[in-house]
Amino acid sequence: MMLTAGLLYLSLFALAARMQRHRPLLLTTWQKRPFVAHLELAGWTLFGLSLLSLCLWQDSGMALVAWIGLLPLLGGILLLGMTYRPAIPRAGVPIAGLLLVAGLLV
């Protein structure tokens, strides 16, 4: 669950940050970095990886259902955060990174 949630959040963040409208809010001073050009590819790759990570679950059917539920939850956090408190989705990135690492270790 942690690995899937981490990958999915990072993918949604990258996909949102690739858009001109959201870039200043999400990337702040990192907007001019070279990696910005590859955010779309990174976002879709992470999205695919989050789906692939479901194979690691004991019951992949239940995992897929959880993934379907995680999508609006994490997307909702990102969307509402960008609208009202941009610091929240930014703070979500290191948390998602930690979840990813913890998920890989556990």
Place this chain on the structure above:
Amino acid sequence: MSGTSAMIRDGARQAMAWLHGWTGLLLGHILFIMCLAGTLSVFRPEISRWMRPEVSGQSDPIRAINAATNWLSANTTGSAGWYLAAPDGRSNVVEATYDSGGAYFSRALDPLSGAPVARDTLGGEFFYRLHFELELPYPWGRLLASLAAMLMLVAIITGIIAHKRFFKDIFTFRPAKGQRSWLDGHNALGVLSLPFHIMITFTGLLTLASLNMPWGMTAGYGENLMALYSDLTPGAVTKAPTGTKAPLAPIGPMLAQAQRHFAGAPVGRVYIFNPGDTGAVVTVYPVETASIGYLPAEISFDGATGTVLKAWTEQRPAIRTYQTIYGLHMAHFAPLLTRWLYFLGGAMLTLAVASGMVLWIVKRRERAPLSIGNRMLERLNVGGLVGVPIGMVAFLVANRLLPLGMTARAEAEVSVALWSAGAALLLGLALTPKLGWPLLLGLLSLLCVLAAFLAPIWASDVMLVTGNAMLMATAVALGLLVWKHIRRRSAPTPVRRRVVPA
């Protein structure tokens, strides 16, 4: 060539947008009731528990069924059957349906004493039945629900096609911008949770497939429904009553044997046919939480002697496929976190329907003065979209206020819910929307506070506390909404001036 294809594409999009709007509008209020009730049904046992605060005892399923059958043996006469659902981690009562002296009863039985719980209520079952029966007689409620689900599936598919900037809109919400905000909100609610919306609508439609597409069954079986039933459940044991009285054999050992047969899975449901007769049959089913697709299995005992009559486990792929689809919709398999995710998805679907209804009006008002039909719809939105939740919370308040010993108490709670929703609907139709929205939302907020404070607010049962917290959170959110609405109304309206280029 590319110009022609662009024209076709745009024309198709417009046609889809038209269909999306009308399919959503036609049964939008019915869909709103179904979605809201369905969302609450995710926590059906927990709501039932909140509505029966007196039951604090927890008993294991076998002991609870034992207590229930002891009570039923002593207090029913001439029963044709007792249908019992055992308590589990979520529910703490035995849900019993039985007949006695020619009358049918549906009661929650105490897990320790086996007697009916003092507070007679439908509990979460009210929301569950409302979700697909809409408080209408069989089969009309289910048919209407099926039709609404079909329209919703059409609305979802046309919504996807009509949507120009599908992925961009996932992350865009611009508040306080009138029509733009409503459109953003509707799009985000629809797109973010799209896989859930498709899954829940499609599986919901299939759960009622035997009703809305019965032709396969009638082609195979005609009017012979018993043949259909026996083919569907080849494990069922049917015995006619002999008329010779015989006490029910001790049920505990039968349940323990059934549990061993189900490889340790706890007992879920117990049906006792012809109790007190030598033709009694006890059929035991396991719980439905092991996997998404509930695997039908059953073991039947001779009720008078306790010997095994038949044991059976479903293996047919078609039925297992159907059970998986059904299981996906019912979410009985879901652990706590997944249940909350189901709740979130359902809430987003409910809000998508509601925002679509409001958007229909907002969009037309910004173009031209509203027609009479749209003015009626605007008021219907106020009465319907707030009246339905008012009825639901009034149901909870009635649960706390109606006297415990009242006859037909459970039915009275439902009447309170329906009358409250009806009154709110009329109020919404009578008042101008500018007054109707804040008034009814404020009333709903107060009812939520009342329902929470009438409960034992700091109870030790975590489900009671969670229920109260949810009610209070809803009240606060609605209160903020009303406050914002009033503040916006009292603020001076900015005058729009056309800028004339120099």
